Amino acid sequence: MTAQPPRPPKPIKTPCIKVCVVDGESGLCMGCYRRLNEVAGWAKLSDDQRDVILAELPSRRSLIRPEKLAMF
Incomplete structure (x- = not known):
């Protein structure tokens, strides 16, 4: 029996839009409404x-002044 090659890791869900x-x-x-520590540690979560953070992100949009968001 031949050993199977290792499978690549499954993709990580991310809200990043670059x-x-x-x-x-x-x-x-x-862009994604995450805190810097969440961005930095995303792969380790x-x-x-x-999923908990992803569920919170839509409500975080209101924490940024609308005139700032109009730039994007």
Whole structure:
């Protein structure tokens, strides 16, 4: 029997849209609404931890002043 080659790891869900600009007032990325520590540690989080953060992101948009978001 031939050994199977290792499978690549499954992709990690991410809200990143490649707009990496941090709002100084809220501390959130203006593209995905994550905090810098969440962005930095994203790969180390469990799927469940990422799901909790992903569920919070839509409500975080309101923490950034609308005139700032109009730039994107």
